[in-house]
Amino acid sequence: MFNLYWADEGGLPAGDRGAAYGDGLFETIRMYGGRGVLISRHLDRMARDAGRLGIPITLMELRKACTAAVSRYARRYATKERDGSWVLKLTLTRGEGGRGYQPSAGIRPNLIVSASPMPAPPASSGVVADFSRVPLTVNPLLTGIKSLNRLEQVMAAREIEGELFEVIMADSTGNLVEGTRTNLLVKVLDGWVTPPVKSLAVAGILRQWLLERLRARGEPVVERAVSIGDVMGSDCRGLYLLNSVIGIVPVGRLAGQDLPVDNGLATIFNPLELLE
Amino acid sequence: MFNLYWADEGGLPAGDRGAAYGDGLFETIRMYGGRGVLISRHLDRMARDAGRLGIPITLMELRKACTAAVSRYARRYATKERDGSWVLKLTLTRGEGGRGYQPSAGIRPNLIVSASPMPAPPASSGVVADFSRVPLTVNPLLTGIKSLNRLEQVMAAREIEGELFEVIMADSTGNLVEGTRTNLLVKVLDGWVTPPVKSLAVAGILRQWLLERLRARGEPVVERAVSIGDVMGSDCRGLYLLNSVIGIVPVGRLAGQDLPVDNGLATIFNPLELLE
Numbered sequence: 015m016f017n018l019y020w021a022d023e024g025g026l027p028a029g030d031r032g033a034a035y036g037d038g039l040f041e042t043i044r045m046y047g048g049r050g051v052l053i054s055r056h057l058d059r060m061a062r063d064a065g066r067l068g069i070p071i072t073l074m075e076l077r078k079a080c081t082a083a084v085s086r087y088a089r090r091y092a093t094k095e096r097d098g099s100w101v102l103k104l105t106l107t108r109g110e111g112g113r114g115y116q117p118s119a120g121i122r123p124n125l126i127v128s129a130s131p132m133p134a135p136p137a138s139s140g141v142v143a144d145f146s147r148v149p150l151t152v153n154p155l156l157t158g159i160k161s162l163n164r165l166e167q168v169m170a171a172r173e174i175e176g177e178l179f180e181v182i183m184a185d186s187t188g189n190l191v192e193g194t195r196t197n198l199l200v201k202v203l204d205g206w207v208t209p210p211v212k213s214l215a216v217a218g219i220l221r222q223w224l225l226e227r228l229r230a231r232g233e234p235v236v237e238r239a240v241s242i243g244d245v246m247g248s249d250c251r252g253l254y255l256l257n258s259v260i261g262i263v264p265v266g267r268l269a270g271q272d273l274p275v276d277n278g279l280a281t282i283f284n285p286l287e288l289l290e
Numbered sequence: 291m292f293n294l295y296w297a298d299e300g301g302l303p304a305g306d307r308g309a310a311y312g313d314g315l316f317e318t319i320r321m322y323g324g325r326g327v328l329i330s331r332h333l334d335r336m337a338r339d340a341g342r343l344g345i346p347i348t349l350m351e352l353r354k355a356c357t358a359a360v361s362r363y364a365r366r367y368a369t370k371e372r373d374g375s376w377v378l379k380l381t382l383t384r385g386e387g388g389r390g391y392q393p394s395a396g397i398r399p400n401l402i403v404s405a406s407p408m409p410a411p412p413a414s415s416g417v418v419a420d421f422s423r424v425p426l427t428v429n430p431l432l433t434g435i436k437s438l439n440r441l442e443q444v445m446a447a448r449e450i451e452g453e454l455f456e457v458i459m460a461d462s463t464g465n466l467v468e469g470t471r472t473n474l475l476v477k478v479l480d481g482w483v484t485p486p487v488k489s490l491a492v493a494g495i496l497r498q499w500l501l502e503r504l505r506a507r508g509e510p511v512v513e514r515a516v517s518i519g520d521v522m523g524s525d526c527r528g529l530y531l532l533n534s535v536i537g538i539v540p541v542g543r544l545a546g547q548d549l550p551v552d553n554g555l556a557t558i559f560n561p562l563e564l565l566e
Contacts, residue, residue, distance in 0.1 A: 020304075021305065022304075023304075024301065024303055025301040026301070027300055027302070028299075028302055028402060031444070033302055033306065033381075033402075033438070034316075034381070034440075035438060035439075035443070035444050036311070036312030036438055036439050036440060037440070037441055037444045040310075068448060105309075105310070107309075113409070114447070115440060115443045115444045115446075116444075116450055117444065117448065128305075133389070149431060151428065153425060153426075153427045153441075154427075154462075155424055155445060156441065156442070156445075162310065163311075163312050163439035163440075164310075164311035164313070164439075165437050165439045166439075167311070167391045169343070169344075170391075171390070174392055194391050
């Protein structure tokens with residue numbers, strides 16, 4: 015069981031552990047009316063990663079909350095300009111209570127449900143990106159979890175201004191890991207390269223779906239560390255930013271250098287075919 | 291200017307960036323009636339680290355909030371058993387607004403002010419501690435900041451049960467860095483050793499004050515990496531956990547091994563002498 019909070023009613027409890035320590039996780043889901051793009055994968059990830067954090071929630075509970083959210087938000091946030099799409103956000107926290115960092119036993123999680131209009135799509139001809147000055151650190155115990163500890167991403171996102179669409183963060187050894195809100199996929203001469211799951215701050219839903227789809231088409235996909243040379247060197251045939259709400263976004267210019275843009279990849283992902 | 295929220299009135303805004311991303315920082319201060327232990331250092335740290343995060347707040351604003359907090363909370367939370375002491379907590383978030391991680395320009399911070407009774411003091415004969423299985427990762431840009439990104443500390447604190455008072459976290463190279471809520475100070479043959487500020491998740495107020503005091507007394511203090519051998523080997527003359535609310539806490543038993551306990555250090559820190 016959990017306590018449900020509608021974000022439009024306001025009033026989070028002041029003692030919520032999400033607000034105090036970032037003790038929780040979230041999902042952001044692209045919706046069309048009452049259906050969501052790859053929504054099963056989103057809810058599976060939330061239930062699984064909540065388990066890793068020791069926050070009790072079932073998939074059934076999350077599904078019921080989504081159904082209620084559709085009733086409440088779909089008409090209000092869907093817009094004609096975006097084909098009736100809108101964005102659903104679920105924030106699950108460990109709840110209230112405990113002695114400082116140490117949670118009490120048996121506390122009930124809080125689920126905060128909010129919605130927003132679908133943002134405008136980025137240019138399909140390629141966006142402008144740069145390297146972030148904020149290093150990315152990933153705790154080996156928390157890899158891939160879309161937790162509420164996102165201060166590094168906030169600090170990096172503060173660098174995004176003007177024509178910049180995204181900044182790319184590197185780990186302490188200089189390997190490129192991900193954007194503030196996107197995973198990376200690099201097209202190289204003989205296939206595709208992407209940083210491995212164990213290196214990721216957030217293991218994206220679109221990333222996983224796309225890797226499976228590419229492999230099903232027989233295209234070679236290698237999960238390995240990605241260096242600056244991999245994206246700025248002459249072997250690079252394209253760099254793509256992956257976000258399950260925004261989609262597959264080609265980078266046209268990175269740190270002042272033009273990159274090749276091939277829109278073939280964008281057509282693989284048709285959100286309307288992935289509604290559940 | 292900031293928006294003030296009294297925690298006992300509840301009702302954080304659902305869009306607060308502290309709750310969404312851990313985009314903020316906090317201070318916990320030991321109070322006696324209307325005065326606080328080392329409170330200037332606490333407020334200085336909050337104002338300085340808010341500046342590092344780009345959250346606008348002045349020392350004067352923090353001082354005024356503390357004065358109001360004393361009026362509201364001192365009588366309610368002070369107890370005779372703890373000599374009239376209580377605990378004041380200030381949580382400063384970047385506020386509400388922005389596109390995802392990216393904050394809007396000019397948003398007003400939220401300051402959430404809460405209080406709690408002073409916890410019972412730990413045994414002066416030495417507490418029981420262990421090594422945490424949760425590794426500590428510290429972003430080089432955010433070292434020392436008592437930010438709201440504390441999920442690692444929460445996960446480690448879940449290991450604290452039974453007679454355990456604290457668990458000690460190590461970095462990826464195995465060096466001991468800090469407890470979930472305490473800094474470390476090791477007494478060795480020829481003085482004192484403590485991990486350097488640049489390695490710390492939280493650069494504690496008591497730690498800094500104590501290092502200055504020891505140095506003023508002419509005692510050698512070295513800031514360097516601390517290995518397991520430094521605390522478990524025969525050169526170790528004592529391990530102390532430092533927390534500005536709890537005080538200086540000697541460890542009597544670490545990972546099943548007895549450690550020497552010398553209460554000389556505890557007498558250096560007299561909170562009643564450090565009221566401001």
